[in-house]
Amino acid sequence: MLTALLIMTGIALVLGAVLGYASIRFKVEGDPLVEKIDAILPQTQCGQCGYPGCKPYAQALSKGEADINQCPPGGEEGIRKLADLLGREFKPLSEEHGHEKPKAVAVIDEQLCIGCTLCIQACPVDAIVGAAKQMHTVVEPLCTGCELCVAPCPVDCIAMVPVRETVETWKWKYPVFELRRAA
């Protein structure tokens, strides 16, 4: 009886030590789930989800505080991917957070810009260049289309212009066989 108890205690101690060592040796830095969610999010940093950036929304999602249908730039495809990853039910984009729009970039009307730097401070990805009382301009390849610069502009000189398809970004369409009426 005593031997059995001792053996069991011994095994428990050894396994406990192994597990304890493993938890220190193989400790995972950060939350891997947050990273996975963050990889799905479009990184627009627009804040339409109600969180100050994509990472905070990812953190809220991983804690179960936020719903998966709060990201308009990610669109339906993004919601589907989040639903797959988090094992939740797909639901359409929530109305209060906005609508899915084609990708657009901010364009500053340089004739109207007064150089107030408010848009520069609002841009989450530092995609606007300019200085006080100097003309500002948007660096198009860096703009994520978050629209955060539109509201602060005191002279309403920022417009969101949809990105046009170019030869480089054009995509082959999904093949469809056209039905023709037989004569």
Add this chain to the structure above:
Amino acid sequence: MTARLFSFRGGIKTDSHKTESSTTPIAPAPLPQRLVIPLRQSARAGARCLVEPGQHVLKGEQIGVPEGNLGTAVHAPTSGTVVDIAPYPMAHASGLVTPCVVIEPDGEERWIEHAPFDYRAAARPAVLAYLRDRGIVGMGGASFPSHIKLGPGSGFDTLVINGAECEPWITCDDCLMRERAAAILSGATLLRELLGATRTLVGIEDNKPEAIAAMRAAAAALTEPLEIVAVPTLYPAGGEKQLIRVLTGIEIPHGKLGAEFGVQCFNVGTAHAVHRAIHHGEPLISRVVTLTGNVAHPGNYEAPIGTPIEALVALAGPQPGTDRYILGGPMMGISLPDLSIPLVKGSNCVIAASPALFPPPPPELACIRCGACARACPADLQPFELYWFARAKNFGKAQEYNLFDCIECGCCAFVCPSHIPLVDYFRFAKSEIWARERESAAATQARDRFEFRNYRQEREKEEKAAKLAAKAAETRAKLAEGGAAAPAAAPDDSKQALIAAALARAKHQQATAHPRNTEALSPETQAEIAEIEARRRKAFPPQTDTTASSVPQTEHQSAGEDSK
């Protein structure tokens, strides 16, 4: 000497339809009314415009400087006036517009000064830069810049010149080899020297006996380590990897290039263009293009780059019944959305397609898993698997099955008994994957920039706080040194310290300041002042430690008391 030939797996035998256009010699195409020269000659890279509307340009004058690593220069194909710089549709499956320079020829064909390039005296990078500035690109269809393919100039042993021209209907390389064999071989010699290769193999399909004979005759006059090899006619023997396999036996594995195995491949048209550029100083401003199909006079024409396709078609005499025009061959070419599209450096053929010549495909049926496509695939892929994944938009899986090794030759779709447009599915899947890669690269960039911005804002806040603390500490140190009344406030409270310092400063100022008009006064004024002082003292009895700042306070207090 006959080298042993190898073979590649798959491939198809098609009706070659070469004789329609190869019997007549290459004819110069007349200058059209307007030349539309796209600054972007391929989807890969563009050029920056050098001219402006109204400017007169000479034949061969550079109108676009290369942009980016893969850019090549663009030149005026004739002398004339630039009338417009605007977006026009481009020779691309999308039919999207691209910036073009429109030149109205003056008909004089006046050349810009040009001279042969002494490539032996120049350093290798200078020769490559010269080729780039002459706008030399691959003329087999892909328009890849030749100076990049010439690479570092070492590690090559074999140069392959591609004269296979395996696609049906196209005969421009065939005619070029028949008529300008010496120039092609001179270009091949230049390319071989630039590559540092030890031998040249020219592969020509054996359905072009005249071209083989002409090339052999030209080669006999040279002392080059050069061999003209007739390869069996089997589509796509002219594919780069396939031709290298047939000629050298080297099978280039997935994800690698011929360059890694000491082999580089150039088209005969490119060799000809390199010869013209180096030995004559001429940029690439024209090319031989096959006009064939449902036309009265099929043949090959040497046309300036920028000639609208409709002008070319008019030369060949279009016939009724044509329902679409194909740019390139029937296997890999694209249907032209618009006939105003100009000829570019990579356009080798225009086919007028009629339902009689190219019957519309029968309806697409379900895949019956027969495996015919896999047997025909020259890239050793399993097109049926790729088809299922592409159709289901399961792109990750399609990539696992090496979708990007597909050369889009069309063999699988050609043999498919269910008439499935397999290549369309593969092109769709490829462009979707590229789009996703672009999006994810943009997202990564945005994330990095956002995180850096947050870090920067934090850093700025800290820097500001540190600056304030340093200033406060400095003031405190000064106070301690000066021996002035030390503030009673806690020394680590920077705000308190600052207030105390300000008070001390004010006190010091008051102590040192003298009323300027109190010296050398008359006795009457002196008496008047004394009287006022006495009155004031009577009204406000002096307190023990009145400071400058507490004076107004006292006044207020007393005023309040008065009102009570």
